[in-house]
Amino acid sequence: MTGASGDPVLIIGTERSGSNLLRLILDAHSRIAVPHPPHFMRFLSPVVADYGDLAVEPNRRRLVRDTLALLDRHIHPWPHPIDADRVVATARPTLFGVVDAVYDQYREAEGKARWGCKSTFMVDHVDEVLADRPGARFIWLVREPYDVTASAKRSVFGYCHPYRMAQLWRTQQERAQAALDRWGPGVVHLLRYEDLVLEPEQQLKELCAFLGEDFEPGMLRHHDSAAARRTASLSESWSRAGQPIGRDRIGSHRTGLTDNERLLVDRATGPMKERLGYPVDRLAGQIDEPSPLSVAARSALTRCEVEYRSLRKDDNHRLRIARDLHVRGLHLRFLARRALGIPRTTRTD
Template sequence: MTGRLGPVLIIGTERSGSNLLRLILNAHSRIAVPHPPHFMRYLAPLAASYDRLPAAAGRARATADALGLLRRHIHPWPHPVDADRVLAAAEPGHGLFGIVAAIYDEHRIAEGKARWGCKSTFMVDHVADVLAVRPDARFVWLVRDPCDVAASAKRAVFGPSHPYRTALLWRAQQDRARAALDAHGPDVVHLLRYEDLVSNTAEEVGRLCDFLGEELEPAMLEHHRSADARRTAGLAQAWRQAGQPVTNHRVGTGRTGLTTRERLLVDKVTGPVKESLGYPVDPAAAGTPDPSPLAVALGSAWLRARIEWRSARNDDNYRARMRRDAYVRFLRLRTAAARAAAPPGAGGRRHQAHGGSTA
C-alpha cells in the first residue's frame, strides 16, 4: 500500500470521540496529530483585519496571532514553532489556512512523520479552505448519537452545555459534513460512527487506514499506552478516558445523562439528520414543546457555572484555558478597535487572500 501525504482532518461535533480518534491516528508511525489550538475557529472571524493590512504585514500579523494562540494552548505542543519558518513556508494567497498548515507542518517535521492531522472538529466549516490549499487532504467525518453528545457536553468545559443548544449545533455541523461528503465523495470524506469505532475497533481502524492509504499498525490499537495518551488524561477531567483502552461503555449515555425531556428535545431538533445516520428517534419527540429562550439561557448559565467550578478544582489546565480565553478576547477587541478606527469605505484586499470562508 502506498501512503499518501495529504493532511488528515477530523470533522463533526465535539464530544464525539475525536480525542480518542486523534490518539489512535497519532500512534501511527507516519501521522502526527497534536491536540488542536483551534486556529481556524478563533482566527477565521478576524480574517478581515488581516486583509486591511498590506499583504506581508497581514500575513505576519496572522502568523503572530496564531503562534500566540499556540503558546496559550490548553494542551501544549512538545516542539517550538518558529515564526520565520512558518512565514517562509506559507505561500502568499493561500489564506489563513495556509499559515495554519505551515504550523502543523513544523510539528510534523519535528515529530519525524510523513503527514499531519488535525482533530479540530470545527474544520467542518472550512473544508473548502483546506482543499484550496491542500487538495490532497482527507476528512474523517466522526459522528456520534446526539443524545450521547449532549449528555457529555452537560459536564464538559467544551461545547454549549445546554442539550438544546448542543442539538442545534450537532444538526448544523452534521449538515455541513454531509454537504462535504456529497460535494467531494467518499474518496475525500470518510464517515465513521463513534459507536462502530468503539465496538469494532480493529475493523473500523483498518477501514480508516484503507481510506487514508496507510497500513494498519498495532500501536493504533494500543493508543492508551502512548506517552501522549497518558499526558492528555492527566490534563483535564473531560480527557480522563484518554489513558484507558477503547471501551463501548459510553455508548447510550444519553439515556442516563439526560432527563426524559432533554432527550426528547434533542431528538426533536436532530430528528431527520439523526435517522439518516442510523440512530433511532423517539416518536414522542415531535410533540415536545420547545424551551423558551429565557429557560435555555438560565439553564445554560447554571450548567456553565457548575462546569467551571469543577474544572477550577480538578483540571490541571484550567488556568491555561483562562489565559487562552483572555487572549482570544484581546484579539477580538483589537480587531473591533481597528475596525472602528478605519476610515469609511476602507476595505483592504479580497477576503479570500487571508481568511477564506468563515461560514
C-alpha cells in the same frame, strides 16, 4: 499499502464525539502526527480580514504572531517550539496556509510523513482546506447525539445545555453531509463512533485504506503512549484518553440525560439524526420548543457548575482562561477597527 501522500488528515464533526480517542489512535500510527488542536481556524477566521493581503509579508507576519500567541496559550501545550520566521517564509498567503505551515513543523519534529488535526470545527472550512491542499482527507466522526449532549453537560468544551448542543450537532452534521455530497467518499469518510468502539480493528483497517496507509496494530494500543497519559492528566473532560478503546460509553445518556432532555435532543436533531442511523422518539414532535430565556438561564447555571469543577480538577484551566481572553481581545480589536473605519493598510502594530 503505504501511502505516498503527505497530505493532512482532518477530523470533522462535533466535539464530544470521540475525537480525542480518534486523534490518539491516528497519532499512534508511525506516519501520522496529530497534536491536540489550538483551533486556529475557529478562532482566527472571524478576524482574518483584519490582517489585509497575506501575500504582503508584514501582514502575514502579524497573522503568524497572533497564531503563535494562540499556541502559547494552548490548553494542551505542544512539546515542540515553532519557528515564526520559518512559518512566515513558507506559508501560503491564506489563513489555512499559515496553519498548514505551523502543523508541518510539528510533523517534522515528530519525524512523521503527514499531519492530522482533530479540530472538529474544521467542518466549516472544508472548501478552504481543499483549495490549499487538494489531497487533504477528512474523517467525519459522528456519534449518537444523546451521548454527545450528555457528555457536553459535564464538559467545559461545548454547550452545557442539551438543547443548544443538539442544535450545534445538527448544524455541524448538515455541513459535514454537504461536504460528503460535494466532494465524495474519496475525500470525506463517514465513521460512526459506535462502529469504531464495537469493531475497532475492522473500522481502522477501512479508515487506513481510505487514507492510503497501512493499518498498524499499535493503533489499538494508543492508550499506552505518553501523549495519551498527558492528555488524560490535563482535564477531567479528557480523563478517558489513557484508557483502551471501550464500548461502555455507548448509551451514557441513560444516566446523563433526563427523559425530557432526550426529547429536546430529538426535537432539535430530527431528520439528520435518522439519516445517520439513530432512532428518533416520535414524542419529540409533540413537545414545545424551550423558551430562549429558560435555555439561557439553565445554560448559565450549568456552566457555573462545570467551571467550578474545572477550577478544582483541571490542570489547564488557567491556560483555558488565558486563551479565551486572548481570543476575545483579538475579536474586540477587529470589531473596534471596523466600527472606527480604520483601514487595514494603516496597521503598524
